[in-house]
Amino acid sequence: MSLFRQWGPRLLTAAAFAMAAPVAAQDLSAFEPGPVFTDFGPHAPVEGVAELPSLSRFAIAFDVADQADDGTRNRGFESAARFINMHVAAGVPADRIDIAVVVHGRAVHDLVAGDGNGSQAMLRAMLDHGVRFIVCGQSAAANGVSKGELIEGVEMDLSAMTAHALLQQDGYTVNPF
Numbered sequence: 001m002s003l004f005r006q007w008g009p010r011l012l013t014a015a016a017f018a019m020a021a022p023v024a025a026q027d028l029s030a031f032e033p034g035p036v037f038t039d040f041g042p043h044a045p046v047e048g049v050a051e052l053p054s055l056s057r058f059a060i061a062f063d064v065a066d067q068a069d070d071g072t073r074n075r076g077f078e079s080a081a082r083f084i085n086m087h088v089a090a091g092v093p094a095d096r097i098d099i100a101v102v103v104h105g106r107a108v109h110d111l112v113a114g115d116g117n118g119s120q121a122m123l124r125a126m127l128d129h130g131v132r133f134i135v136c137g138q139s140a141a142a143n144g145v146s147k148g149e150l151i152e153g154v155e156m157d158l159s160a161m162t163a164h165a166l167l168q169q170d171g172y173t174v175n176p177f
Helices: 003-024 075-089 105-111 120-129 137-142 160-169
Strands: 058-064 097-103 132-136 155-157
Touching: 058 075, 058 160, 075 097, 075 120, 097 105, 097 160, 105 132, 105 137, 120 132, 132 137, 132 160, 137 155, 155 160
Parallel strands: 058 097, 097 132, 132 155
Antiparallel strands: none
């Protein structure tokens, strides 16, 4: 029997536990939502970081392709909310933050109206705040999602690539997270 067959699975399991340990040890007690979205988008204050100037302006595009687990909120959408909450808490006026969320892949299902969509309430609040959600038309077609099934206010573009190109022309930068 080869050494890998004998020890490989055990070593892989041990490595997985070793990598997961730091994640499990995280202390998220300082994280709170707000001030814009009070039910989601938690962030923590960071000591020693100066308050951002009120003249700061952000135009950020988030790229989301991963679908939420059944009944949960989409983590990519929540990251956009967290960005807004933490920057408003740091002194940037909410009206100086423009966010667009470009959605493609299986995540397009998190833009569909319906009782099983755990992201729906969060999405509605973000849309009401002016966050743009732009669905990739190619992903929608590939996943059998029509424009009529989308939550009201969600935009559809030819593709995610098209949406990102147009947003960049409008001065948006892509958030790498």
